[in-house]
Amino acid sequence: MFGNLTIDSIPWNEPIPLAAFGVIILIVLAVLATITFTKRWGWLWTNWLTTTDHKKIGIIYIIVAIIMLIRGFADAIMMRTQLALASTGDQVGYLPPEHYDQIFSAHGVIMIFFMATPFIIGLMNIVVPLQVGKRDVAFPTLNAVSIWLTVAGAILINLSLGIGEFARTGWVAYAPLSEKLYSPSVGVDYYIWSLQVSGLGTTFAAINMFVTILRGRARGMKLFDMPLFTWSTLCTSVLIMAVFPILTATMILLALDRYLGFEIFTNTLGGGNQMMYVNLIWAWGHPEVYILILPAFGIYSEIVSTFSRKYLFGYKALVWAIIAILFMSLTVWLHHFFTMGAGVNVNAFFGITTMFIAIPTGVKVFNWLFTIYGGRVKMDVPMLWAIGFLILFVLGGMTGVMLAIPGVNYSVHNTEFVVAHFHNTIIPGVVFGVLAGYNFWFPKVFGFRLHKGWGYTTFWLWFIGFIVAFAPLYLAGFDGMPRRISQNVDLRYGPYLVVAWVGAVLIFFGIVAIIVQLFVSIAQRHKLQDVTGDPWDGRTLEWSIASPPPSYNFAVIPAVDEPDLFWKQKQEGTAYPENKQYQDIYMPKNTALGFVAGGVLAGLLSFTLVWSIWWLAIIFFGVAILLWIIDSFKDHEEICIPKEEVEKTDLAFLEKVKQFNMPQGGRE
Amino acid sequence: MSTTLSSPNLELLQEQENADNKVFGFWIYLMTDAIIFGTFFAVFVVLLKNTTHGHTPQSLFDLSNAFIETVALLTSSLTCGFAMLTLKQGRIKQTILLLILTFILGGIFLALEIKEFLSFIEIGATPQSSGFLSGFFSLVGLHGVHLSIGMIWMIVMMLQLATKGATLAVTTRLKLFSLFWHFLDIIWICIFSVVYLMGVSL
Numbered sequence: 001m002f003g004n005l006t007i008d009s010i011p012w013n014e015p016i017p018l019a020a021f022g023v024i025i026l027i028v029l030a031v032l033a034t035i036t037f038t039k040r041w042g043w044l045w046t047n048w049l050t051t052t053d054h055k056k057i058g059i060i061y062i063i064v065a066i067i068m069l070i071r072g073f074a075d076a077i078m079m080r081t082q083l084a085l086a087s088t089g090d091q092v093g094y095l096p097p098e099h100y101d102q103i104f105s106a107h108g109v110i111m112i113f114f115m116a117t118p119f120i121i122g123l124m125n126i127v128v129p130l131q132v133g134k135r136d137v138a139f140p141t142l143n144a145v146s147i148w149l150t151v152a153g154a155i156l157i158n159l160s161l162g163i164g165e166f167a168r169t170g171w172v173a174y175a176p177l178s179e180k181l182y183s184p185s186v187g188v189d190y191y192i193w194s195l196q197v198s199g200l201g202t203t204f205a206a207i208n209m210f211v212t213i214l215r216g217r218a219r220g221m222k223l224f225d226m227p228l229f230t231w232s233t234l235c236t237s238v239l240i241m242a243v244f245p246i247l248t249a250t251m252i253l254l255a256l257d258r259y260l261g262f263e264i265f266t267n268t269l270g271g272g273n274q275m276m277y278v279n280l281i282w283a284w285g286h287p288e289v290y291i292l293i294l295p296a297f298g299i300y301s302e303i304v305s306t307f308s309r310k311y312l313f314g315y316k317a318l319v320w321a322i323i324a325i326l327f328m329s330l331t332v333w334l335h336h337f338f339t340m341g342a343g344v345n346v347n348a349f350f351g352i353t354t355m356f357i358a359i360p361t362g363v364k365v366f367n368w369l370f371t372i373y374g375g376r377v378k379m380d381v382p383m384l385w386a387i388g389f390l391i392l393f394v395l396g397g398m399t400g401v402m403l404a405i406p407g408v409n410y411s412v413h414n415t416e417f418v419v420a421h422f423h424n425t426i427i428p429g430v431v432f433g434v435l436a437g438y439n440f441w442f443p444k445v446f447g448f449r450l451h452k453g454w455g456y457t458t459f460w461l462w463f464i465g466f467i468v469a470f471a472p473l474y475l476a477g478f479d480g481m482p483r484r485i486s487q488n489v490d491l492r493y494g495p496y497l498v499v500a501w502v503g504a505v506l507i508f509f510g511i512v513a514i515i516v517q518l519f520v521s522i523a524q525r526h527k528l529q530d531v532t533g534d535p536w537d538g539r540t541l542e543w544s545i546a547s548p549p550p551s552y553n554f555a556v557i558p559a560v561d562e563p564d565l566f567w568k569q570k571q572e573g574t575a576y577p578e579n580k581q582y583q584d585i586y587m588p589k590n591t592a593l594g595f596v597a598g599g600v601l602a603g604l605l606s607f608t609l610v611w612s613i614w615w616l617a618i619i620f621f622g623v624a625i626l627l628w629i630i631d632s633f634k635d636h637e638e639i640c641i642p643k644e645e646v647e648k649t650d651l652a653f654l655e656k657v658k659q660f661n662m663p664q665g666g667r668e
Numbered sequence: 669m670s671t672t673l674s675s676p677n678l679e680l681l682q683e684q685e686n687a688d689n690k691v692f693g694f695w696i697y698l699m700t701d702a703i704i705f706g707t708f709f710a711v712f713v714v715l716l717k718n719t720t721h722g723h724t725p726q727s728l729f730d731l732s733n734a735f736i737e738t739v740a741l742l743t744s745s746l747t748c749g750f751a752m753l754t755l756k757q758g759r760i761k762q763t764i765l766l767l768i769l770t771f772i773l774g775g776i777f778l779a780l781e782i783k784e785f786l787s788f789i790e791i792g793a794t795p796q797s798s799g800f801l802s803g804f805f806s807l808v809g810l811h812g813v814h815l816s817i818g819m820i821w822m823i824v825m826m827l828q829l830a831t832k833g834a835t836l837a838v839t840t841r842l843k844l845f846s847l848f849w850h851f852l853d854i855i856w857i858c859i860f861s862v863v864y865l866m867g868v869s870l
Contacts, residue, residue, distance in 0.1 A: 271799030
């Protein structure tokens with residue numbers, strides 16, 4: 001009746017996941033109870049669950065990302081603790097190997113798919129329509145579908161904690177280890193379906209951003225008038241559209257192998273080809289890391305330029321560097337498996353392409369440095385993250401070039417050196433980037449700034465924590481310590497691993513500081529209020545409107561002829577123009593389709609697929625399709641916001657700006 | 669919904685723009701779908717020779733069956749194109765008729781494909797029996813699944829045309845559908861060349 005799902009699927013005899021799952025259930029119940037007692041269900045439904053407002057959807061993305069950051073970090077500190085224990089004293093630790101394997105797999109999958117990706121897509125959702133002067137993304141309903149697909153995937157992967165287990169295969173689930181023969185439990189199925197569901201959401205989000213940017217820009221805005229973050233979003237969207245289908249296809253094929261006994265990636269006598277899996281997964285997987293880092297580059301560009309109060313040095317060079325990376329990132333995937341016997345010439349080819357990709361990245365670093373050089377730098381939290389990034393990311397990039405040399409790769413592959421390298425690019429690159437962006441755009445979204453002191457505290461805890469946690473891993477890696485081991489670690493790695501544990505604890509306090517900063521800021525929101533909508537003396541369009549912006553963003557869509565338009569207007573004294581021609585504004589209505597079909601039904605469908613409950617899967621799938629069809633019969637309706645209301649809101653905002661009496665352009 | 673006198677055109681313009689965006693966005697979606705197919709093609713080609721001393725493409729493929737399938741599908745694309753032309757001229761009845769014709773031709777194609785699959789399975793050439801057959805069934809099956817979705821879509825569109833007429837929303841959706849249908853046609857041409865023609869000539 002319920003497929004493979006039985007009462008014994010819950011890991012009763014494993015206290016750690018059981019307790020963790022219990023805590024999660026309690027938190028969820030507490031949240032649900034709070035909503036019920038404060039009678040907020042109606043509010044939640046109309047304002048959040050059915051919303052098509054790109055800013056609110058962006059906020060949901062970021063909430064998901066922060067929750068998943070905590071979940072992913074819990075995995076990380078468990079691993080660090082285990083390794084510190086296993087390399088000192090009794091060498092056993094507290095985590096059995098089969099559990100440890102699930103944790104490192106879940107850590108990778110959660111951090112990449114459910115922390116970094118949603119954080120970045122959330123920022124894109126909030127910022128890009130504002131930067132290109134648009135009222136919403138091109139497809140608001142599809143946007144709602146995307147976010148709820150992502151949420152469904154995130155919930156599914158967390159269910160694996162208490163119902164069944166997660167994959168023990170690492171975050172890319174190499175075949176044949178991920179085949180039924182070697183991974184008979186549902187772990188890999190959780191992996192497949194949570195990736196499939198959230199990957200679909202990511203692909204839709206990319207299509208949405210791509211069309212929004214290409215067809216929705218304000219009057220006069222040419223491609224080379226776009227702010228850098230919009231540029232990086234455009235390139236990232238292209239990259240997502242180019243490689244996420246490969247992941248989707250690979251996961252379909254792996255599922256066919258596992259569910260129907262196909263012989264595609266197997267290594268039995270059936271004629272499958274497991275090297276094909278490794279190629280396909282990295283043909284997606286390497287561009288994926290650029291999907292994460294390119295938007296972060298965009299964020300740094302905005303911040304460096306804003307806080308140096310200077311035009312970005314070499315805007316065009318930076319744009320071309322992003323475009324170059326977009327294409328080059330498709331040509332380097334084989335460096336993930338130099339040691340798998342591709343041969344000297346192939347390795348040499350991919351080694352060289354990998355080293356080449358460091359060139360446009362280096363160009364960018366110089367762009368940022370020269371922007372700061374000679375600028376009137378105003379230190380604030382976002383800028384501090386950007387400077388921290390510049391220092392640490394360069395190191396991560398250089399160890400990447402080392403790994404690109406096949407000869408070096410042979411000696412350090414599969415060691416902690418690799419672990420240190422990719423964390424060195426992803427944490428100071430992506431995580432610092434999204435946290436910088438979070439501090440930078442928070443006032444735009446909520447109308448008050450985040451607390452500066454706690455922002456600095458967060459930064460220093462992360463910055464120092466990162467160095468303490470990962471510098472020892474470089475050393476351990478040089479010393480030959482293999483990655484993905486959990487027991488009987490050689491005692492000579494003990495000191496490194498204990499220091500790394502201390503670093504992880506510092507990062508733990510860094511995460512606590514993020515939460516504290518949020519609550520302190522909410523408590524002091526009146527003091528930190530952003531009256532003018534321009535808290536940083538910004539340069540691009542999003543700062544020219546109120547914080548938080550009205551649902552339609554722009555009362556009148558401005559004409560744009562250069563990237564730093566608002567900055568130029570402020571200097572020329574033409575910012576905040578009055579006597580606009582107001583018009584009625586039509587905005588899309590709320591829709592339940594995204595939440596019901598994209599979230600609830602897709603989530604239930606994927607859960608039933610994990611447990612092979614076929615009859616339920618068919619029902620959920622059928623109902624989702626049916627809802628979609630019924631929805632298509634409804635007439636498309638829009639809400640009209642009359643021009644009188646638009647005018648009133650806009651004049652009130654302009655009045656506030658005047659009262660604040662802001663000196664225009666480059667205020668000190 | 670309230671519309672003031674000054675701006676009825678504004679809403680219309682916005683709707684037209686949204687419709688154009690949908691066509692563009694759907695085309696982009698089709699490109700991502702093309703990459704999924706591309707991956708399946710690559711997998712098929714890699715696995716083509718892994719027949720594990722069992723059934724080979726030469727011993728299995730019946731080119732005349734594949735040829736009839738091709739003719740049915742290409743003709744259905746033609747009728748689909750005619751349906752779009754009549755829609756443009758506002759002759760909705762003809763549009764529905766042509767869509768029915770498209771549906772029948774698509775049905776013939778699907779029936780022949782299922783018959784081929786069953787005949788393979790009957791003689792033991794199951795997808796589980798070799799890498800080659802896994803690749804074959806997943807690639808051709810993926811196309812078949814797409815086609816089935818297209819058939820359901822066609823039914824929905826015929827119903828919408830009959831009940832709502834050629835509104836902007838319905839016309840846009842039909843445009844998307846015809847893009848989808850022609851796209852599947854192109855994919856099939858690739859399947860016919862790479863799977864069947866290349867398969868038997870090995």
